[in-house]
Amino acid sequence: MRRFLAGSLGWSLTWLAATTTAAEPWPAPWRPAGSPAAAATPAPSAGGVSLGRPQAVNVLPPAPSPEPRPLPAAIDPQVQQTGFRAEQPRPLPRWEQTPVATDFAPRPQPTPTVSRKVVVSGGSEFAADQAPLARAAVPASGTVVVSSAPVAQPVVSGGSVPAPVPGGTVINWMGPEAAYGEAPYVDGFSGGYAGGANWLYARAEYLLWGLRDQKYPVLVTTAPAGGTGILGDPGTVILFGGDSISTGAFHGGRFTLGFWCDPEQCWGIEANYFRLGEQSVRFNADSGTFPLLTRPFFDVNNGVESVELTAAPGLATGAVSIVAPSSLQGAELNLRCNWCRTCVGNLDFLIGGRWLSLDESLTITEDVTVNPNVDPALLPPGVLPGDRALVVDEFITKNQFYGIQFALDWERRLAPRWVLNVRPKLGVGVTQQTININGYQVVTGVDGTQEFFVGGLLALPSNIGRVSRTRFAVTTELNVNLGYEVTDSLTLFAGYSILYWSNVVRPADQIDRQLNINQIPNFSRSPNPGAVRPLNPVRETGVFAHGLNLGLEYRY
Numbered sequence: 377m378r379r380f381l382a383g384s385l386g387w388s389l390t391w392l393a394a395t396t397t398a399a400e401p402w403p404a405p406w407r408p409a410g411s412p413a414a415a416a417t418p419a420p421s422a423g424g425v426s427l428g429r430p431q432a433v434n435v436l437p438p439a440p441s442p443e444p445r446p447l448p449a450a451i452d453p454q455v456q457q458t459g460f461r462a463e464q465p466r467p468l469p470r471w472e473q474t475p476v477a478t479d480f481a482p483r484p485q486p487t488p489t490v491s492r493k494v495v496v497s498g499g500s501e502f503a504a505d506q507a508p509l510a511r512a513a514v515p516a517s518g519t520v521v522v523s524s525a526p527v528a529q530p531v532v533s534g535g536s537v538p539a540p541v542p543g544g545t546v547i548n549w550m551g552p553e554a555a556y557g558e559a560p561y562v563d564g565f566s567g568g569y570a571g572g573a574n575w576l577y578a579r580a581e582y583l584l585w586g587l588r589d590q591k592y593p594v595l596v597t598t599a600p601a602g603g604t605g606i607l608g609d610p611g612t613v614i615l616f617g618g619d620s621i622s623t624g625a626f627h628g629g630r631f632t633l634g635f636w637c638d639p640e641q642c643w644g645i646e647a648n649y650f651r652l653g654e655q656s657v658r659f660n661a662d663s664g665t666f667p668l669l670t671r672p673f674f675d676v677n678n679g680v681e682s683v684e685l686t687a688a689p690g691l692a693t694g695a696v697s698i699v700a701p702s703s704l705q706g707a708e709l710n711l712r713c714n715w716c717r718t719c720v721g722n723l724d725f726l727i728g729g730r731w732l733s734l735d736e737s738l739t740i741t742e743d744v745t746v747n748p749n750v751d752p753a754l755l756p757p758g759v760l761p762g763d764r765a766l767v768v769d770e771f772i773t774k775n776q777f778y779g780i781q782f783a784l785d786w787e788r789r790l791a792p793r794w795v796l797n798v799r800p801k802l803g804v805g806v807t808q809q810t811i812n813i814n815g816y817q818v819v820t821g822v823d824g825t826q827e828f829f830v831g832g833l834l835a836l837p838s839n840i841g842r843v844s845r846t847r848f849a850v851t852t853e854l855n856v857n858l859g860y861e862v863t864d865s866l867t868l869f870a871g872y873s874i875l876y877w878s879n880v881v882r883p884a885d886q887i888d889r890q891l892n893i894n895q896i897p898n899f900s901r902s903p904n905p906g907a908v909r910p911l912n913p914v915r916e917t918g919v920f921a922h923g924l925n926l927g928l929e930y931r932y
Contacts, residue, residue, distance in 0.1 A: 579648075590885070593887050630925070651704070661697075710726040746761055768815060800852075838895060881914065
């Protein structure tokens with residue numbers, strides 16, 4: 377039996393070796409085209425099979441075609457083998473790239489660090505060696521998560537954006553390159569973050585401004601005992617006029633409301649309104665302080681300087697007051713377009729309509745009581761001892777500007793929470809000028825009867841009336857503000873503004889101090905008819921308004 381088993385085993389090994397020698401040689405595994413072929417070795421002999429050291433396998437020479445040679449069919453007829461080619465996919469342009477959702481968990485990657493200083497909306501500032509930039513998924517919309525603290529976040533090649541990292545702020549990024557550590561642009565002063573984090577913004581400002589001084593002619597004088605109060609005479613003292621007089625500080629406010637029309641904040645609408653509360657130049661003088669009070673003018677009938685007496689020792693007592701109020705307001709409606717946006721600032725262009733209104737007046741009131749014991753020969757015709765006269769001169773001006781306006785809004789981030797904003801404006805249009813001049817006298821007798829007369833002193837029948845006309849005008853404005861971001865939505869700022877408006881009329885400029893005394897009610901008459909004066913000169917000038925701004929901005 378032992379011989380039979382040994383003979384059967386030998387016969388089986390001999391048959392297997394012969395079959396293997398007759399089969400087609402087995403090729404080498406596939407290798408990329410162009411790889412050096414392995415050195416061929418002779419096939420094992422058919423005399424037997426060695427179970428010891430592995431032997432090299434026959435390898436076919438490389439094919440001349442760049443395509444790898446497909447594998448031949450295996451010995452087992454039930455197994456089908458196919459060839460394939462390794463080809464790198466064509467990279468798609470950025471605008472064709474779309475995220476592909478994956479069903480498997482992403483492989484955690486190390487958090488990339490920032491290659492340069494990064495300023496985020498929360499005010500944190502850090503460099504590459506201080507804190508990493510936590511990156512979330514970057515879909516086509518280009519949204520990333522920025523955190524001021526080191527946060528481990530896996531890099532995801534596709535899918536939706538996860539929830540914001542605690543302590544981070546979701547902002548819009550300028551394209552998929554956000555994944556490589558570029559610093560975000562944060563618009564912290566004029567409308568929120570770039571990319572639609574805020575749709576609305578509102579500002580409220582307190583204004584402490586001043587208005588360009590008006591130059592008044594000499595309106596009130598005095599003199600010591602024995603003096604006349606006439607300009608040029610010895611001892612005459614000017615009490616009011618003859619120089620520019622300041623209106624003082626104006627308190628006001630300005631309110632701005634803006635709305636972005638698209639998520640990228642490329643187009644928006646902005647409106648604002650400001651008003652400076654009324655501020656007045658005031659002057660009062662009476663005979664208790666100045667026994668001699670006079671109102672000077674130039675007498676065209678006789679060609680000399682003269683005065684009207686308001687108070688004189690032994691002749692009359694009285695007082696004179698001057699009130700000159702001013703107020704300024706304006707409104708704008710602009711279309712806003714983003715012109716340039718970078719990681720540290722932005723530049724917007726604005727175009728729209730502008731309206732300005734300047735309302736001013738000058739009222740001179742003279743109250744005179746004639747001494748009841750005065751000699752009637754010393755009084756002008758029609759005036760009796762004991763009479764009381766009220767003399768009023770009014771000069772009222774109104775200017776309204778209507779025009780188109782062009783503006784730039786430039787913003788620059790200076791520090792993590794500090795922002796500089798500069799806004800120059802230019803308006804071109806027309807100014808509607810209106811001048812109203814009125815004057816009158818009311819004389820009350822000792823018996824209580826009253827008489828009304830047209831004309832005061834400087835406002836007489838020759839210049840009383842209303843003048844209205846339209847003139848070309850230009851407005852310019854410059855606003856410079858420095859803001860501090862208290863939160864991502866709230867900014868406090870302070871700055872300076874200056875506004876110039878050409879071709880306006882102001883009340884003090886409309887006074888003509890050359891008078892024909894024959895027109896003055898209850899005044900001495902002259903045989904010389906004289907020229908027709910005063911006239912309405914309709915003088916134009918430019919006006920400046922400037923001052924400090926203090927306010928806050930809220931973004932929603």
